[in-house]
Amino acid sequence: MRPRLIEYFNHLFHNDIFSYLIPDPAVVYAIMLGLGIVVLLKRCKSTGLDTHHAAGIALWGSVAAVLGSRIFYLVQNFSYTYSHPEILTELNGATVSFGVYLGGMVGIVSYGAFHRISLWKYLDVIASVLGIGPMVGRFACFLNGCDYGTLSNLPWSVQYPVGSYTYFDHLNKGLISSGDILSLPVHPVQLYCVLKGIILFSLFTFLWKKDLFKPGVLFFLFWMSYAVLRFMTEFFRGDENRGWVGHFSTGQFMSCAIFLVSLGILTVKYKWGLKRHVFYSESRIYT
Numbered sequence: 337m338r339p340r341l342i343e344y345f346n347h348l349f350h351n352d353i354f355s356y357l358i359p360d361p362a363v364v365y366a367i368m369l370g371l372g373i374v375v376l377l378k379r380c381k382s383t384g385l386d387t388h389h390a391a392g393i394a395l396w397g398s399v400a401a402v403l404g405s406r407i408f409y410l411v412q413n414f415s416y417t418y419s420h421p422e423i424l425t426e427l428n429g430a431t432v433s434f435g436v437y438l439g440g441m442v443g444i445v446s447y448g449a450f451h452r453i454s455l456w457k458y459l460d461v462i463a464s465v466l467g468i469g470p471m472v473g474r475f476a477c478f479l480n481g482c483d484y485g486t487l488s489n490l491p492w493s494v495q496y497p498v499g500s501y502t503y504f505d506h507l508n509k510g511l512i513s514s515g516d517i518l519s520l521p522v523h524p525v526q527l528y529c530v531l532k533g534i535i536l537f538s539l540f541t542f543l544w545k546k547d548l549f550k551p552g553v554l555f556f557l558f559w560m561s562y563a564v565l566r567f568m569t570e571f572f573r574g575d576e577n578r579g580w581v582g583h584f585s586t587g588q589f590m591s592c593a594i595f596l597v598s599l600g601i602l603t604v605k606y607k608w609g610l611k612r613h614v615f616y617s618e619s620r621i622y623t
Contacts, residue, residue: 338479340497364476369398372468379461379544389451393458396443404439405431412579412586434590436469456551463558464537464544471533478526485523486574493521501575525572532565553606556598563595 338358345354359367373394380390409432410417417423444462448455477483481500485493495518496502502519506512511520540558543549549557570587579586 338481341479358479361476361480364479365473368468368472368476371472372465373398375468376461376465379464380458383457383461385457385461386453389447389453390458390461392451393444393447393455393462396447397440398443400443400446401436401440404437404442405433405435408432408435408438432586433470433473434587454551456555459552459555460544460549463555464540466558466562467533467535467537467540469533470529471537472530474526474529474533477529478524482575483526483529483578484574485525485528485572488521488523490521490523492524494524495519495521505574522574523572525569525574528569528572532562532569536562536565550606553602556602556606559594559598560602563591563598567591567595 338360342354342358345358346352373391376394377387377390381387410423412432444455444459448458474483481496481502484496484500484502484505497519498517500519502522503512506519507514507516512518536558539561540554543554543557567588570585570591573585573587581589584592
């Protein structure tokens with residue numbers, strides 16, 4: 337998709353500048369990670385949390401998230417991995433977003449256990465920041481053409497060029513011929529996910545600033561909200577090779593698991609954790 341966008345805008349404006357203005361997906365991921373860490377550190381500092389530990393949590397969580405994204409993909413595609421062990425050495429191979437989340441949590445919890453610190457307040461700040469992930473990262477998926485949508489005739493549907501994942505999928509299914517230069521129109525589901533990230537980031541920034549809940553509650557509320565939105569967007573996904581558990585896609589199955597675990601923790605441990613005198617809570621400075 338990125339090459340098509342570059343070609344279109346360069347031709348439209350008779351300039352090659354868009355080859356530099358439209359970033360490579362790897363650059364988008366780097367921006368996502370950097371932005372998330374900067375906002376996390378600033379918000380931890382504004383609430384009086386130790387920025388040294390905040391930086392450590394960010395580092396351990398980021399490294400574990402990168403590793404988890406790759407490991408999750410290899411495990412999810414175990415049969416292919418077993419028959420093609422050479423993909424284990426591919427440092428820039430395919431990844432899975434749920435591996436990012438699970439790996440990141442392992443890294444964060446490991447940091448807390450190693451340094452023997454309570455993570456609950458840090459996790460609430462993280463909840464206010466996590467929406468940056470899909471908000472920025474899914475735009476990279478759009479540029480890369482992966483995680484594409486189902487067929488659509490809506491005005492905002494998109495078509496992908498020769499060589500894209502969508503094009504080959506439609507060609508293999510006989511929906512288009514080898515003479516066609518574009519795939520059929522599909523939902524820009526990656527941009528739906530970007531919108532999901534914007535909603536989550538805005539909503540949980542607002543809730544975090546309101547300081548309505550006991551430490552840790554906001555974190556699990558975030559994952560319940562994320563799970564609901566992710567479950568819904570999966571209906572618009574057209575890449576059938578993303579994995580299935582019965583009639584549910586891997587994304588929907590994982591969303592159900594995350595929702596139920598988070599709901600269970602909120603119900604049993606926190607009893608939803610709403611503060612009793614929220615209107616008398618001390619004022620804070622936020623960034």
